[in-house]
Amino acid sequence: NAGVTQTPKFQVLKTGQSMTLQCAQDMNHNSMYWYRQDPGMGLRLIYYSASEGTTDKGEVPNGYNVSRLNKREFSLRLESAAPSQTSVYFCASSDRGNTEAFFGQGTRLTVV
């Protein structure tokens, strides 16, 4: 009963490097989300996917791209990492946009 699984759990990148954060859910949910959590800022939505085949920008999309690979998987890509992208990233899923969101354990990313 895994729920939402994120990989990796920790990552250190150098400025300018790229990487992809992976997320998979096993609850057959339609909607998936990527958030970042920073001290004093709360959780902020980066991108979301209302259903398989669709993605939309959230509050802070600049510097990120996403792919909804299939119903289970939703990845977040940083093409050229910047120190401002140092954060904890959470993936979440929900049955629909107006139902309870289940969160993964988070990925702690440091960009130096």
Add this chain to the structure above:
Amino acid sequence: QKEVEQDPGPLSVPEGAIVSLNCTYSNSAFQYFMWYRQYSRKGPELLMYTYSSGNKEDGRFTAQVDKSSKYISLFIRDSQPSDSATYLCAMRAGTYKYIFGTGTRLKVLA
């Protein structure tokens, strides 16, 4: 002005105390309110949700919404050390959009 304001704490209470956690918000259109609990280095998990005004109770937890004051509260009765966590309020601002508070860190001392 942030759309949702939440005191970051930390709030330290003795075991068995009644805890009151609060958020204020500025958008009177918000109708759906949630409380999430987040343990250290874990993802948030939904504790309670309420729609519009009023109270909702679940065991030791009570969520209260006062739309006239744009103020929501979470009360924890008979608090336990296991309740030590960060509590996030959240409000639905659209079908796929939620506004989260910054969280209040709670410590319940044994």
